[in-house]
Amino acid sequence: MxxxxxxxxxxxxxxxxxxxxxxxxxxxxxxxxxxxxxxxxxxxxxxxxxxxxxxxxxxxxxxxxxxxxxxxxxxxxxxxxxxxxxxxxxxxxxxxxxxxxxxxxxxxAPGLTDALWAVGVAWWRAVLHGEAGDACTEEVLSVLTVASGTVRPWLGIWAATRTPCADALLAQYIDHLPYSLSDLGDGWWDGPRHDPRREVAAWLLRDVRDRLGGLAPDVVRALNEVRCTF
Incomplete structure (x- = not known):
């Protein structure tokens, strides 16, 4: 194991x-x-x-x-x-x-929320290392975003996981646009400034773009629209 x-x-x-x-x-x-x-x-x-x-x-x-x-x-x-x-x-x-x-x-209570958080972190790391069975990356990211009320920590873990598997999942995430972003967070956010779709689009364009190779112009345009719209 x-x-x-x-x-x-x-x-x-x-x-x-x-x-x-x-x-x-x-x-x-x-x-x-x-x-x-x-x-x-x-x-x-x-x-x-x-x-x-x-x-x-x-x-x-x-x-x-x-x-x-x-x-x-x-x-x-x-x-x-x-x-x-x-x-x-x-x-x-x-x-x-x-x-x-x-x-x-x-x-x-903190003891309960801490234990839930620890499961989320462990699950996400297992996904990013290809050790979570057939779990779908975008679906897990959406679930964690809803359960925790934020997408930022999960993006941070992904950015820090610099492995071939994590890079391949990034490329797959881009290939699945706009599906990857369409239902992200399922509406659980506090106003447009905290919309996870906006945060993820900005993250893809800024923080991990060097790991994605050359993004097609239509992908860049779509991400910019998400970043500026929601």
């Missing part, structure tokens, strides 16, 4: 430990979508919750819970592990990121 994959798994284990103190409590919500046995399951030990229920809870909209932030916070380690690792029991990472923000994850 590579060091980056190992670091990611260790960060997920640390996330479990950080959230272990979150107490169980009676979970209630929409009785049309959820039966009593589901609420009982979600109110009990995390290890006893079925994969089907985990997926359903991860995808459920916030207004279908009586107290949405509290159960989502308690279940966060289950959701994040499956969002990051994917596989047979994976859950959509973009949905989890949005639900985390709706649950107020940026205002949680």
């Amino acid at each position: 590579s060091s980056y994959r190992h670091a990611l798994l260790s960060a997920l284990d640390a996330l479990d430990s950080a959230f272990a103190a979150e107490p169980a409590f009676p979970v209630t919500g929409c009785t049309y979508c959820w039966a009593d046995e589901h609420f009982a399951e979600l109110s009990g030990p995390l290890a006893a919750i079925s994969e089907e229920t985990i997926l359903g809870a991860a995808m459920e909209v916030s207004d279908h819970w009586s107290d949405f932030p509290r159960p989502y916070r308690r279940l966060t380690p289950l959701f994040v592990r499956r969002a990051v690792l994917g596989g047979e029991h994976g859950v959509p990472a973009d949905v989890v990121a949005c639900r985390l923000r709706q649950a107020g994850c940026l205002e949680w």
